[in-house]
Amino acid sequence: MTWTPEPRVLVLTRARDETADYVLRELNRRGVPFMRTDVADFPLRTALSAELRPEGSWRGALTGASRALALEGLRAVWWRKPTPFGFPSSMSGPERAFAESQARRAVGGILGSSPEVLWVNRPEAIADCTKPRQLSAAAAAGLTVPETLITNRPGDVAEFAERCGGRVVTKSLGSIRYSGEGKNGRLYTSQVPPHRWNDPRISLTAHLFQREITDKAYEIRVAAVDGRLFPVVIRAPEGPGRLDWRRDIDNLNYTSTTLPTAVEEGIHTLLHSLGLVFATLDIIVDTQNVHYLVDVNANGQWGWIDQTHEPIIHALADLLEKGTR
Amino acid sequence: MHSLAVSRLPISSLQAGDQEAGPLATRPFGLDLLTVLPEDSWSEPVVTVHPVSQLSQIGDQICIESPEFRSSGSLLTDTSARPGGQEDEDG
Numbered sequence: 397m398t399w400t401p402e403p404r405v406l407v408l409t410r411a412r413d414e415t416a417d418y419v420l421r422e423l424n425r426r427g428v429p430f431m432r433t434d435v436a437d438f439p440l441r442t443a444l445s446a447e448l449r450p451e452g453s454w455r456g457a458l459t460g461a462s463r464a465l466a467l468e469g470l471r472a473v474w475w476r477k478p479t480p481f482g483f484p485s486s487m488s489g490p491e492r493a494f495a496e497s498q499a500r501r502a503v504g505g506i507l508g509s510s511p512e513v514l515w516v517n518r519p520e521a522i523a524d525c526t527k528p529r530q531l532s533a534a535a536a537a538g539l540t541v542p543e544t545l546i547t548n549r550p551g552d553v554a555e556f557a558e559r560c561g562g563r564v565v566t567k568s569l570g571s572i573r574y575s576g577e578g579k580n581g582r583l584y585t586s587q588v589p590p591h592r593w594n595d596p597r598i599s600l601t602a603h604l605f606q607r608e609i610t611d612k613a614y615e616i617r618v619a620a621v622d623g624r625l626f627p628v629v630i631r632a633p634e635g636p637g638r639l640d641w642r643r644d645i646d647n648l649n650y651t652s653t654t655l656p657t658a659v660e661e662g663i664h665t666l667l668h669s670l671g672l673v674f675a676t677l678d679i680i681v682d683t684q685n686v687h688y689l690v691d692v693n694a695n696g697q698w699g700w701i702d703q704t705h706e707p708i709i710h711a712l713a714d715l716l717e718k719g720t721r
Numbered sequence: 722m723h724s725l726a727v728s729r730l731p732i733s734s735l736q737a738g739d740q741e742a743g744p745l746a747t748r749p750f751g752l753d754l755l756t757v758l759p760e761d762s763w764s765e766p767v768v769t770v771h772p773v774s775q776l777s778q779i780g781d782q783i784c785i786e787s788p789e790f791r792s793s794g795s796l797l798t799d800t801s802a803r804p805g806g807q808e809d810e811d812g
Binding site: 579 | 730733739747755774779
């Protein structure tokens with residue numbers, strides 16, 4: 397085991413996480429001691445032992461294969477992209493459910509019990525950053541949000557679409573990732589043509605519909621770190637990427653930009669209301685320079701954009717190094 | 722004192738589902754958005770964490786220090802996401 401001096405930053409993420417790696421390399425360069433582990437490492441590769449002290453804090457350690465962290469020294473937790481707890485494969489379903497219930501309460505409860513620790517972000521804030529909540533909070537913060545309908549009533553879609561001039565899109569309410577039928581795929585934003593407005597399969601669950609911004613000029617991805625904003629213009633060529641730039645990721649053009657003051661202020665208000673110290677936000681800008689907030693990713697990606705790569709690394713490293721709320 | 726809402730820890734499984742699709746009549750409308758990725762993009766090499774630097778490594782190669790993994794596609798795909806990039810992000 398490699399003991400580092402008083403680790404005070406805990407990074408929870410999967411084994412492959414290049415985005416986190418850039419920040420961790422910067423923490424190494426700065427000599428900031430940290431421990432990296434995955435939720436999946438518990439309990440087979442990481443051990444947790446904590447004892448309640450009389451004044452109410454937990455004293456103990458999280459001990460991994462190569463590093464260990466004393467709970468009383470913890471100052472910051474970076475909740476990146478952890479994967480599920482890893483239990484022996486011989487456990488039955490009910491045994492696994494019990495073990496996971498125990499682990500969630502212990503690991504989450506102990507790490508989350510210290511009011512001194514800075515979280516990037518608190519897991520419940522990530523979980524609560526649902527599309528309905530973020531769009532509502534964005535509108536309340538003064539940001540412009542496209543007209544949006546969430547429904548499982550097909551008849552309401554037709555009425556909504558007509559009010560939107562007949563141009564609506566639908567998008568996933570959650571992750572764009574889908575695995576099933578032995579296939580992996582993505583659920584990209586798509587147009588909903590009139591002959592689909594009354595599709596009876598809309599009734600099978602909730603679906604989100606939004607007015608299509610037909611005079612889109614470009615899009616902006618904004619990374620927000622502890623009150624600092626890093627906006628980049630994303631331009632997609634004609635084709636599928638014009639509607640959802642993730643569909644044409646190899647042919648995008650990026651340029652640095654600035655945001656109107658009112659949009660900046662709206663973003664700060666929005667993130668404060670969502671309890672997020674980090675997020676990436678997606679904005680569509682139309683030809684009239686109206687900025688439409690369309691998405692808030694509480695744990696969004698940013699590492700591939702050269703224009704903001706280095707500043708975000710340093711901003712996140714600054715935040716984790718500072719730690720403590 | 723703060724406490725996490727432990728039943729809501731956001732943890733993403735990377736396991737691919739292989740259960741057969743149900744009948745079309747009960748397939749949610751939203752799954753019509755699905756774009757299936759090429760099969761050769763699914764495979765994931767064995768990745769470990771370097772014990773000293775704590776950085777992701779494949780074999781003995783630190784991912785972010787390797788031109789192969791630093792390519793546009795790898796940076797975009799980030800973590801274990803496959804081409805397309807923001808797999809853990811909302812739509």
